[in-house]
Amino acid sequence: MHVRKLTGGLVAALAVTFSLMGGQATAAPTGTASAADDVTAAARVVTYDAGGSAEFRSAVDRGAAIWNESVDAVELVPVAAGQRANIRVLADNGWPRALTTSLGNGTVWIGRQAVNEGHDTVRISSHELGHILGLPDRKPGPCTSLMSGSSAGTSCKNAYPNAAEKAEVDGYFGGAFARTAGSVPLNTMIVD
Numbered sequence: 250m251h252v253r254k255l256t257g258g259l260v261a262a263l264a265v266t267f268s269l270m271g272g273q274a275t276a277a278p279t280g281t282a283s284a285a286d287d288v289t290a291a292a293r294v295v296t297y298d299a300g301g302s303a304e305f306r307s308a309v310d311r312g313a314a315i316w317n318e319s320v321d322a323v324e325l326v327p328v329a330a331g332q333r334a335n336i337r338v339l340a341d342n343g344w345p346r347a348l349t350t351s352l353g354n355g356t357v358w359i360g361r362q363a364v365n366e367g368h369d370t371v372r373i374s375s376h377e378l379g380h381i382l383g384l385p386d387r388k389p390g391p392c393t394s395l396m397s398g399s400s401a402g403t404s405c406k407n408a409y410p411n412a413a414e415k416a417e418v419d420g421y422f423g424g425a426f427a428r429t430a431g432s433v434p435l436n437t438m439i440v441d
């Protein structure tokens with residue numbers, strides 16, 4: 250039930266209906282609250298497999314957790330054993346990069362070259378996951394921007410998307426923009 254679309258009259262009518270169902274008079278306010286919660290809690294689940302991310306596994310998990318703290322419309326969840334993940338996260342010796350095949354699907358490489366140059370592993374992880382969630386690079390940019398990537402310098406440890414980046418991802422995965430593929434170019438290797 251989408252309570253927000255009900256008119257006041259309909260809500261009142263429902264309340265009467267509940268009250269007529271003997272012993273369930275309190276169901277109307279409770280039901281109204283839980284239905285409203287359901288509307289906002291409908292996050293799309295995207296699974297990720299960090300099994301190939303070697304020494305960066307905890308940084309990848311942290312990056313996913315940061316996204317889960319930051320947005321409502323999508324939730325990054327570790328893939329169950331034996332299942333195919335939406336996102337594969339790998340480690341290699343190159344520069345960090347991402348290949349987004351469709352919104353919420355693709356491969357991320359946590360490249361050791363950037364880590365060896367001093368870039369923060371959690372920021373790298375969160376940034377690359379941001380590409381899979383539909384965000385392009387926004388370089389050069391300040392440390393407050395997650396998608397400014399390496400252009401913010403090695404002193405930048407910020408792994409959180411800013412308000413605009415959060416709103417953009419929430420827009421891609423929920424509401425009016427649910428059918429878009431985000432702003433990131435698809436099937437194109439994005440280095441950094």
Ligand SMILES: [Zn+2]
Nearest residue numbers: 386398440441
């Ligand atoms: Zn990037």
